[in-house]
Amino acid sequence: MDAAAIVVPTLVYTAEVEGPPSFLVSTAVLVLAAAVIGYVSVRLRVVPIVGFLVAGVVIGPTQLGLVGDVETVEAAAEVGVIFLLFIIGIEFSLERLAAMRTWIVLGGLLQVGLAVGLVTALCVALGVGWRDAVFTGFLVSLSSTAIVLKLLGDARETTTVRGRLAVALLVFQDLAVVAMVLFVPLLGAGTGDGGGSNTTDLIIALGTAVGIIAVVLLGARRVLPPVLERVARTCSPEVFLLTVLALCFGTATLTALAGVSLSLGAFLAGLLVSESRLSSQALGEILPLQILFSAVFFVSVGMLLDVRFVLENLPMVLGSVLVVFLVKLLTTWGALGVLRRSTGKIAAGPALGSALLLAQIGEFSFVLETVGRDSGLSPAGLGEDGSQAFIALSVLLLLATPGMAALGRRVEARLDARDDARRQAASAANRAADATVDRAPRGDGGRQVLLSGWGPATRAVARELRARDIPLTVITLSPDGAAQAEADGHPVVMGDSTKQAVLEMAGLDHTRLLVVAEDNHDRAQQIAAVVAGLAPYDVPVLARPLGGTDLAQLARVGVHRVVDPEGASRHALTRAVLTALGDDAGPLPQMLLPVATGADQEPARTTPLTSTVDMSRVVAVRPDPQQPACGHLDPVPPVLPTAVGCEECMRRGTSWVHLRVCTDCGAVGCCDASPGQHARAHANTFGHPVIASLEPDESWAYCYDDKTTVQGQKPLA
Structure with a gap:
């Protein structure tokens, strides 16, 4: 007989007889x-x-x-x-x-x-x-x-x-x-008879309590930071949480054994963690x-x-x-x-x-x-x-x-x-003057940029933001990354960006842009979902996800802009951040491809760009359900442009009039009014019939096979 046929009825019978634990x-x-x-x-x-x-x-x-x-x-x-x-x-x-x-x-x-x-x-x-x-x-x-x-x-x-x-x-x-x-x-x-003895016991107990507190504060202050550093290097939130719990309850128990309240022991444990740069991570967990x-x-x-x-x-x-x-x-x-x-x-x-x-x-x-x-x-x-x-x-x-x-x-x-009316008036005047001074250089009210994750790309962003006098804060779980960011002179909060407490400790309430550049591509969605749930803040999110990227899902959870790490140059994230901030990205190295050289071609040169594309901008044309459309246009999937301009024109060194993007692969080509008509050529060569406009004020898609145009809503930004 099947063992499950015996075990399952027995468990059900036992639960019926005994019921759930009280x-x-x-x-x-x-x-x-x-x-x-x-x-x-x-x-x-x-x-x-x-x-x-x-x-x-x-x-x-x-x-x-x-x-x-x-x-x-x-x-x-x-x-x-x-x-x-x-x-x-x-x-x-x-x-x-x-x-x-x-x-x-x-x-x-x-x-x-x-x-x-x-x-x-x-x-x-x-x-x-x-x-x-x-x-x-x-x-x-x-x-x-x-x-x-x-x-x-x-x-x-x-x-x-x-x-x-x-x-x-x-x-x-x-x-x-x-x-x-x-x-x-x-x-x-x-x-009454034991008063002297009890008084002595009282003095001894108080002395013991003070001694235990001193040992906890002095000893753990030296031992705790390296222990937390070593645990944090595992990059395991579970192990870090267990370590923090052990510290909390261990300290509370130790002080309770000395006759001090559990709550005071827990408070002392928190004070010890506050001395570590991992305090924000502990708080979030x-x-x-x-x-x-x-x-x-x-x-x-x-x-x-x-x-x-x-x-x-x-x-x-x-x-x-x-x-x-x-x-x-x-x-x-x-x-x-x-x-x-x-x-x-x-x-x-x-x-x-x-x-x-x-x-x-x-x-x-x-x-x-x-x-x-x-x-x-x-x-x-x-x-x-x-x-x-x-x-x-x-x-x-x-x-x-x-x-x-x-x-x-x-x-x-x-x-x-x-x-204190006079003091309050003077303080208000000083605050107004300080706020004016802070806003003058940037026009942003002194609001900062949050960088979630630390690596070569975010380091380049941080360097450019500092050069433009834009404040920033780095959030990272990596002790090595935190040490490097601090060595560069940036404020750092060590913690998990998916935790509301960590984001708030990093200053989400005065943040104008959150940049997510984590090694785990799922974290972009998780962080954006957390930020979207914090309605009072309304902070836009720019993500540079790694691995398989579902653009539609990123848009649904609240990511406003996306940088494709595989199709972008090392300066793409910096350019996207400055574009999102409305800052001039001119001084950055240009993301242009050199023209190929050969016997029948001119020497290499950079492409004379007429208009360019923001590669972090998700393009999605959502057709009106009341409007007839061909099968190719229903639906039109969201897509990331793979280049800043017409790829073929940049290779040849020619210019274009308007830009189009292939909704199947993201290839960027020029329109039919341009000399090369490379968007149509791409469609004929690869069998990708649908293109969408990349012009800033346009939102439509066109099918070359069925010669059908669909007007849509404004592209996702």
Whole structure:
């Protein structure tokens, strides 16, 4: 009997009896809910994070109960936080973090100290025991690293003053969590006799954590760059991605063993990668995974909310939300106010904007609350009700954070306009003058050209662009190519041009032309498809594909111009780039063929060109379906011209009137009004009856066999 006849029914029967694994059902529900809510949020122009939180509330165990395996969700959420902090670390740098050390130490210490002190005082005034009061202060002092950095990253505000202030305070809070987790058991009942021992353990643990962080920063900074270089030379995105993942999780695990939070370890790993020139490639590879797992994290936070408890205790929950919001706002604003006066470099607008952005309770407060519960502590000393109220107000404040961030932007803009009107006016005048100076030489607003791939052809393009004062950036996966481009003095982004994050890091938002000259011909289609999907940018793509080239497919995915590497000279790509930019290509070496010499011919000379053809221009005549046409003209395939002029005229050294292209092979010939009539001669010789006009303002095809003309749309450019 056939083995399949036994195995297949057995597998089907087993699946029917046992059903799918519980984690698979939970994962499917999570991803489906995130996708649906994410789509609805984008359509309604609502911040997707809010949608993810709401999705968690709906599918959580206290509402519909669609997700039963909560532990799997929590594990995936932890991975999401690790990825998020790793990417933020890549976007930062050790140099930038060192420059913020005053903000981190002074600002963070003041913010956490003021929050803990004010909450403790309020709780004691309300009759709460001092142990529970201090514990509650710890919970309230922390803000959400995940949601704040996600909002800053989506708005491209991580490196603004407001963003850097928020990051500085969050870095200190993540460090403070280590001390809080170790100190909370000291606050628990029955720790009076072991206080000295516990204090010693606390000091030892803190020293170990600082030592581990120092080892990671100093050791990995020396080891990491050569390792990534060696891996990058394999030119394997899969191996590079696995290496980056190993670095991310390895560093996070190492710091966690020292008692430091996983998220801070991931942030440190990102900082180490940021010191390498391969940081953009790492960012492009890891970003899709981060998007998935961070969505799971926000859904998991929403699952914590018990709507029934909120409704039954609505006055207490809303009152707690208001009190916590005011405490966070006032203490953060106060800490940044001291920082403003001590440094004199922070305006009121960014400081208040940061205070509004941080006015919520963080995800690490949930971890700290669990530690406190095990030690006999509870929020505000209310026991289980205190824990439920804490979770409810935390989720509600997280839901309100995107709105607070938007309010912070508006408040910051208004304060800056009111307090610094003169400075703003002068800055605007300076920016206008600088923009005028940048635009004057080229008339392009200082917009750059992106070169994807590095080789002899793109090197020639880069040399010509620099000579004409046109800015450019090179994107390449090759470490050797990157080193050569950097040696030539060009800015380089190492990464995969098919990744949106890499293109944006290279400056796609201020790019006037993207030139794709990769060794793999499929990449031209992939890169063009990615760029076409980024609607706000609207960047034209010029491709020089290698191997078998499907022109129709290239046109469909958004390639505007094509250079045929087999039929073009080594200067063809440079000429095509300058033509696409509207720049004069005159100084380049001419792409003309010498006239053949012989006994009955004149000495060799170059062809006197009457008009020329852009060899990167795809010619495609698309007939009107209402217009009758012969079989040869339906359809007319797209084609690339194989020469800049009539090939036979250039060989003979004669001139032409108009140019035609053979739609079968791309051969260029002169029209019937020209002396040679070489387009007709080519058709008769090779049996290719259809030609198309190459004149700039014409779009028609003609069949010599059936004497039929078809008017079409404008040729593809």
